Each structure stands twice: as structure tokens, then as C-alpha cells.
Amino acid sequence: xxxxxxxxxxxxxxxxxxxxxxCSPRSGDLSVYWYQQSLDxxxxxxxxxxxxxxxxxxxxxxxxxxxxxxxxHSELNLSSLELGDSALYFCASSVEPAGGAGELFFGEGSRLxxx
Amino acid sequence: SQQGEEDPQALSIxxxxxxxxxxxxxxxxxxxxxxxxxxxxxxxxxxxxxxxEREKHSGRLRVTLDTSKKSSSLLITASRAADTAxxxxxxxxxIQGAQKLVFGQGTRLTINP
Numbered sequence: 001x002x003x004x005x006x007x008x009x010x011x012x013x014x015x016x017x018x019x020x021x022x023c024s025p026r027s028g029d030l031s032v033y034w035y036q037q038s039l040d041x042x043x044x045x046x047x048x049x050x051x052x053x054x055x056x057x058x059x060x061x062x063x064x065x066x067x068x069x070x071x072x073h074s075e076l077n078l079s080s081l082e083l084g085d086s087a088l089y090f091c092a093s094s095v096e097p098a099g100g101a102g103e104l105f106f107g108e109g110s111r112l113x114x115x
Numbered sequence: 116s117q118q119g120e121e122d123p124q125a126l127s128i129x130x131x132x133x134x135x136x137x138x139x140x141x142x143x144x145x146x147x148x149x150x151x152x153x154x155x156x157x158x159x160x161x162x163x164x165x166x167x168e169r170e171k172h173s174g175r176l177r178v179t180l181d182t183s184k185k186s187s188s189l190l191i192t193a194s195r196a197a198d199t200a201x202x203x204x205x206x207x208x209x210i211q212g213a214q215k216l217v218f219g220q221g222t223r224l225t226i227n228p
Contacts, residue, residue, distance in 0.1 A: 002157060002159075004157075033216070035218070042218065042219070042220040042221065043158075043203065043218040043221075045215055045216065045217055045218070048213075048215070055213065056213035056214065056215050057213070058215060058217075088155070090157060090158070092158075098207075098214045099207065099213065099214040099215045099216050100145070100146065100148065100205065100206075100207030100214060100215065100216025101145070101146070101207065101214065102163070103148065103160035103163055104148075104150075104158075104160060104216065105160070106150075106157035106158040106159070107157055108156060108157045109155075109156075109157055111155075
């Protein structure tokens with residue numbers, strides 16, 4: 001158990017809809033990362049927050065947004081969903097502010113299926 | 116792109132044999148990390164090697180880093196069936212003004228009993 005909690009574990013929705021994925025980081029970790037894993041794109045970095053502030057941005061679509069709240073949990077919002085958004089979305093956390101300066105602890109992921 | 120590229124994409128060996136996976140990257144890095152993922156599960160950190168280090172060990176794992184060749188290798192000795200998983204290298208470095216951890220496509224390792 002990494003200590004990172006993601007909900008929901010599975011989500012099935014239709015094209016055009018909007019979903020919210022939630023992540024609670026490991027106790028004491030201030031950095032939260034979001035990654036998307038799909039069969040054809042591999043593991044893609046989306047965004048990182050540190051103590052409530054956006055720290056780094058990756059290949060995140062404009063239809064996607066994220067935030068980190070004062071209690072350090074984070075939410076990833078995906079809107080106007082397309083079939084290609086079907087993927088496993090991972091949240092990870094770490095202590096360090098700089099992306100990847102130390103090891104990341106991953107949650108078990110949220111599997112999104114868009115029909 | 117800084118993204119690491121693993122080689123081979125898939126590897127199948129007999130239990131007890133050693134498994135070697137390679138990772139190449141394109142730009143300068145601060146560190147390189149290896150992660151393991153069991154099918155459909157979250158990634159688990161294995162080892163981190165900094166840019167000024169050349170070799171690191173952890174149990175049956177040995178990681179080397181050659182910054183002049185921009186490459187790293189992960190060696191798993193005396194493999195076990197439980198080592199069956201996908202292994203990813205990830206490079207930490209500056210991209211577009213921020214330090215990011217970027218993952219490669221992974222090597223799928225199968226250990227046959």
C-alpha cells in the first residue's frame with residue numbers, strides 16, 4: 001500500500017460527458033502528480049501541484065483541468081470526453097517540490113472508459 | 116523529447132536467469148528512476164540513481180548510468196516468477212522551464228517457471 005488513494009477505481013461514461021477523479025496523497029507529501037496511461041501513448045505526464053500551486057505542466061489537454069486543495073487532496077477534471085480519453089489515470093505523490101527529485105508513490109489508478 | 120526509450124519492449128526468460136533492460140534518453144537529467152508495474156496496478160519505485168552516480172544496487176537489482184551515452188540499464192539477478200511485470204525508466208530533468216519526471220514506454224518482463 002503506497003498510501004496514495006484514488007477514487008473512483010473504475011468509471012464508465014459517454015462521449016461529451018464530464019468526470020472528476022480524486023486523489024489523496026500520502027501523509028506528509030506536498031506534491032501531487034497526474035499521469036495518463038494508455039496502450040498507444042504509454043505513461044504521459046499531465047500536471048504537478050505542490051502545496052496548492054501548479055508546479056509543472058505536461059501534455060494536458062485544454063479540456064482537462066486539475067487543482068490541489070488546502071488539505072492537499074487533488075482533483076482532475078476531464079470534460080467533453082472523447083473515446084480517446086479512455087485510459088488509466090494515475091495520481092502520485094512525493095515530498096519534494098521539484099518534479100521527480102525523489103521517488104514518487106503511485107495510487108492504484110482510476111480506469112476511465114468512454115463509450 | 117526527453118522521454119526514455121526502453122529496450123527491449125518485451126523480454127521472456129527462465130526463472131533463475133538474469134534479466135537486463137536498457138533505457139536511453141535524449142537530454143541532460145538530474146536523476147533516473149526505475150519503476151515496476153504489475154498488470155493494471157500502480158507503479159512501484161525500485162531505485163533512483165543521480166546524474167553523478169554510475170552504479171547502484173538494491174537487493175537483486177543493479178542499475179548503471181552512463182551520462183556520456185545517455186543510457187541506463189537495470190539488471191535483475193536470479194529472476195523469480197514474481198518478477199513478472201512491466202519495468203519503466205523515468206528521467207527527471209528540466210523541460211520547458213520546469214523539472215519533470217518523464218517515463219519511457221516500458222519493458223514487459225515475463226519469467227517462465
